[in-house]
Amino acid sequence: MAKIKVGILGSNGYVGYELVRLLLNHKEVELQYLSSRANKGKKYYEIYPSVYSRLDLEFEDVDINKCLDLDLLFCATPHGFSADFITKDLLDKVKIIDLSADFRLKNADVYKQYYKKEHNAKELLKDAVYGLCEIHREDIKAAKFIANPGCYTTCSILSLYPLLKEKLIDENFIIIDAKSGVSGAGREAKSDNLFCEVNENFKAYALSSHRHTPEIEQELSLAFKSDIKVQFTPHLVPIQKGILSTSYTKLKDNLNENELREIYAKYYDKEYFIRLLPSEILPQTKFTRGTNFVDINLKLDERTGNLIILASLDNLIKGAAGQAIQNMNLLFGFDEKLGLENLSMI
Structure with missing residues (x-):
């Protein structure tokens, strides 16, 4: 079976890097698209030299057309971005795991109270499955859109x-x-x-x-x-x-x-x-x-x-990137532990 094509919006942040690091060791994934407006045109290893010789991709600008060619898009972006970027049309074509808080809360008024901004995609709140795997596993398996929980x-x-x-x-x-x-x-x-x-x-x-x-x-x-x-x-x-x-x-x-x-x-x-x-x-x-x-x-x-x-x-792992990959494994029918079985370093 062909590897799934994956992209990451906000790949320059700490969570974005942890996604890249873990996905490079995932046998079912091919990283194809990494976005960062601030670092557009730079090689990923210029910001994170740890991936040198393992990853030759450049940071690219945010481009919805690039996302349409993917099987899965991770959004590791600041709160507020995903609600403006994610559309029903995009969700019809690409599975999305959003690591921001934009779709975790089902009540848009509560979102406004705590995040001090209007929610700009209220109509999509019902489509997002809360991605706490140990509690919502069966819903996650059937989903196309995951709201990855906070740490x-x-x-x-x-x-x-x-x-x-x-x-x-x-x-x-x-x-x-x-x-x-x-x-x-x-x-x-x-x-x-x-x-x-x-x-x-x-x-x-x-x-x-x-x-x-x-x-x-x-x-x-x-x-x-x-x-x-x-x-x-x-x-x-x-x-x-x-x-x-x-x-x-x-x-x-x-x-x-x-x-x-x-x-x-x-x-x-x-x-x-x-x-x-x-x-x-x-x-x-x-x-x-x-x-x-x-x-x-x-x-x-x-x-x-x-x-x-x-x-x-x-x-950054179970509280963000690792949990997102655990969700990905469920979405695509992989072993839930795949790419995530490492132990801590002393």
Whole structure:
């Protein structure tokens, strides 16, 4: 069978590079089109020398006609671009995986509230399948248009999903305390992300207003079959990659820790990319770095009655590019693990 022809819009960013890096080792893919307006005409290896001798493509301008020749288009572009670029006609001809937030939220008014702009493709929101593979696998397989989830979102949803699906926790008391490496802010130069601002520093940001909050609530509400609100607080830590989330809630029923682990196993035992760790091993960003794995563990604090759930992932891989390729594998009937089985580097 011929390889699928793939293009990437926004291929110059961190997520774009991770897509290129992973796809170069995917036996069913041929990269044909890489866009970057800022780097048009340059060889990809001039920006990322790591691909020298492996990839000879040049950055090209954004060209919808180039996209029409593809089997699959990844959009690793800033929020707002995809809603202007993607059309019904394009979707009729090319499968699309959008890594921005433009089609994750089903409510255009909520999108406007959190992203401070009107949604310019409201009519396409119903066509986009939310690409969290472990939860929406069968819908993804039948789709042509995928809204790839956010990084904080993936970590938070997967760590809480079994509890809400089984209605085991107090839905009015869910606190998610999450930390992310600096690459989550993207490659664009910003003073807050300069080395001297980030190094030897640890800060919270976007209190009660982070853009991933409604995405988390949307998917957890679907699991619970009723509206869920969470207290989500993100933090920036001085590491390059990785997310660690710590969620706090209370049980409705008198379950012990082993029974809770059995519930997680019910949902995730057959999920290759979700690792429910042994009780004595806690998730760490170091051991999911560069991988498509999500590591999860939990602790029931008998003194306070609180349940603590921890999860870690690589924000650029399972939180973005790796998850997008996992979605691609499902869309085209490939082995879901193809190109994604590497372990972390120490």
